[in-house]
Amino acid sequence: MLTERLPDDPALLREIIARLEEMLAEQQETLRRQTQTLQQRVDTLQQKTDTLQKQCESLELDKMILQHRLDRMRKQVYGPRADRVDTAQLVLEFADLLDRRPIAPADLPAEESVSRATRRVRKGRRNLEAFENLEVVQKVIDLPDDQKPCPCCGTMREPMGQDIRWLLERIPAHFIRIEEIRKKYVCRVCEQAAAETGPQIAVAEKPVAPIDKGLARPGLLAYVGTAKFADFMPLYRLEAIFERMGVQISRGTMCVWMRDIAELVLPLYQLMVQRVLASHLIGTDDTILPMQAPGKTQKARIWIYRGDDLHPYNVFDFTISRTRDGPARFLKTFRGVLLADAYGGYEGICAGQGILQAGCWAHGRRKFTDTQKLLPEVTGPVLEWIGQLFAIERAAKGLSCEDHLALRQEKSVPVLDQLHERLLTWKDSLLPRHPVAGAISYVLNQWGPLTAFTADPAIRLDNNLAEQQMKRIAMGRKAYLFVGNERGGQTAAILSSLTSTCQRHGIDPQRYLTQLLVNLPSTPLSQLDAWLPDVWKKRQAQAKASATPSEAPSSPVQPA
Numbered sequence: 001m002l003t004e005r006l007p008d009d010p011a012l013l014r015e016i017i018a019r020l021e022e023m024l025a026e027q028q029e030t031l032r033r034q035t036q037t038l039q040q041r042v043d044t045l046q047q048k049t050d051t052l053q054k055q056c057e058s059l060e061l062d063k064m065i066l067q068h069r070l071d072r073m074r075k076q077v078y079g080p081r082a083d084r085v086d087t088a089q090l091v092l093e094f095a096d097l098l099d100r101r102p103i104a105p106a107d108l109p110a111e112e113s114v115s116r117a118t119r120r121v122r123k124g125r126r127n128l129e130a131f132e133n134l135e136v137v138q139k140v141i142d143l144p145d146d147q148k149p150c151p152c153c154g155t156m157r158e159p160m161g162q163d164i165r166w167l168l169e170r171i172p173a174h175f176i177r178i179e180e181i182r183k184k185y186v187c188r189v190c191e192q193a194a195a196e197t198g199p200q201i202a203v204a205e206k207p208v209a210p211i212d213k214g215l216a217r218p219g220l221l222a223y224v225g226t227a228k229f230a231d232f233m234p235l236y237r238l239e240a241i242f243e244r245m246g247v248q249i250s251r252g253t254m255c256v257w258m259r260d261i262a263e264l265v266l267p268l269y270q271l272m273v274q275r276v277l278a279s280h281l282i283g284t285d286d287t288i289l290p291m292q293a294p295g296k297t298q299k300a301r302i303w304i305y306r307g308d309d310l311h312p313y314n315v316f317d318f319t320i321s322r323t324r325d326g327p328a329r330f331l332k333t334f335r336g337v338l339l340a341d342a343y344g345g346y347e348g349i350c351a352g353q354g355i356l357q358a359g360c361w362a363h364g365r366r367k368f369t370d371t372q373k374l375l376p377e378v379t380g381p382v383l384e385w386i387g388q389l390f391a392i393e394r395a396a397k398g399l400s401c402e403d404h405l406a407l408r409q410e411k412s413v414p415v416l417d418q419l420h421e422r423l424l425t426w427k428d429s430l431l432p433r434h435p436v437a438g439a440i441s442y443v444l445n446q447w448g449p450l451t452a453f454t455a456d457p458a459i460r461l462d463n464n465l466a467e468q469q470m471k472r473i474a475m476g477r478k479a480y481l482f483v484g485n486e487r488g489g490q491t492a493a494i495l496s497s498l499t500s501t502c503q504r505h506g507i508d509p510q511r512y513l514t515q516l517l518v519n520l521p522s523t524p525l526s527q528l529d530a531w532l533p534d535v536w537k538k539r540q541a542q543a544k545a546s547a548t549p550s551e552a553p554s555s556p557v558q559p560a
């Protein structure tokens with residue numbers, strides 16, 4: 001045993017104990033150092049793990065952002081333009097709940113409503129009333145003379161009626177050459193008497209033309225202007241079409257025609273601008289209209305300013321850049337409400353000129369529809385709240401301004417309060433670079449303009465009516481690519497204003513431009529408002545009503 005081998009001397013025992021304590025202390029120090037080294041290694045590995053975890057999260061976020069951008073680009077190129085919400089899963093859940101719900105007799109619709117709801121609308125013949133304004137040409141198809149006798153007795157058959165059907169035909173347009181002859185008259189008496197004043201010669205007055213000494217008549221000018229700025233057909237295609245018809249007109253000549261037309265209608269365009277600036281609410285948007293420049297095209301801009309219902313005009317303005325100078329110059333005298341997107345230049349313009357800025361909920365909704373699949377537990381409720389706002393507006397159609405404002409205060413404001421509270425909560429829980437966090441920040445940063453509609457019933461929830469007119473610029477840009485210079489951009493803005501306003505009022509732009517170009521050169525400035533598109537449409541309707549007899553024939557068929 002160990003105790004039998006220990007010495008009996010206390011001094012030796014103390015010495016042995018001291019040595020053992022020293023050995024134990026050394027072992028403990030060694031273990032402490034090893035533990036410390038291992039702990040350092042563990043800390044280093046943990047730091048590396050944390051770093052790798054952060055890198056993985058960053059890579060996942062980058063992947064999510066890139067996938068989000070890719071989905072947006074795919075939607076822009078291939079997908080629908082509308083902001084559609086993925087409601088397939090919601091429909092399935094609703095159907096499942098509906099199947100489990102017991103049916104009460106009171107919930108069943110009436111038989112009449114059931115029959116109306118289940119009635120199918122069949123596609124039949126076209127409504128012939130839509131063609132009553134067309135010229136009628138009768139074509140009588142008769143039996144040959146050898147088939148008129150009866151094959152049984154040989155007696156001539158008598159007429160017993162007729163079958164009538166309507167057909168449509170198109171007569172191709174064609175050019176005509178107008179030979180304008182101006183008669184001259186002279187006094188032979190003065191000429192023979194050698195009067196001091198010389199022979200008295202009178203020449204028929206030359207008709208006022210849209211383009212002085214120009215070859216094109218108003219109908220041709222109106223057709224070219226409509227083809228380019230309403231049908232978005234580039235001039236080089238018109239050049240080829242005219243050549244097929246036997247007339248050679250270069251695109252350069254037609255380009256000069258468009259410039260001359262724009263100069264002629266400039267006073268009318270300026271009058272439309274004045275009317276738009278008198279509106280209480282103006283909707284505005286902008287898009288790129290490339291302008292030719294050395295080396296490559298310059299990204300110029302074209303802006304739309306849509307007047308309210310009391311000033312129903314769509315006015316375009318061309319600028320060589322997107323700086324705030326362009327809209328600030330245009331809106332210099334405006335003091336109403338500006339409905340626009342979140343372009344930063346509007347904030348300074350509105351603050352400096354006393355303009356109330358209103359936001360577009362369609363832009364805010366689009367931010368969440370684009371990120372809908374990334375975080376549905378957040379985007380789903382937000383889209384539902386925004387949908388409630390639009391549903392309230394649909395229910396308010398036909399109400400007076402006072403009732404509309406009261407409905408917004410009663411129903412829209414509580415929805416906005418709930419949405420704002422949840423957006424603040426979600427913003428604190430998401431990474432700043434997350435696409436959904438960007439959508440939340442967009443709405444929160446624009447919260448003041450987005451909620452301006454709760455205090456003014458004239459403010460719309462979205463700016464879609466103005467933004468829809470940007471499509472005509474995009475289609476024209478795709479066809480003729482760019483404008484040659486700043487003057488060409490101003491020409492495009494002026495003629496696009498006229499054709500866009502015609503579209504707003506359901507007017508045939510070619511017919512309107514033809515009459516405008518015939519009469520505008522001789523119209524004094526004091527009577528210029530008679531040629532505004534909406535005023536012109538009313539005059540046409542009044543003239544048509546006064547020219548129509550009270551008892552018009554029921555059938556448009558005319559005698560052959």
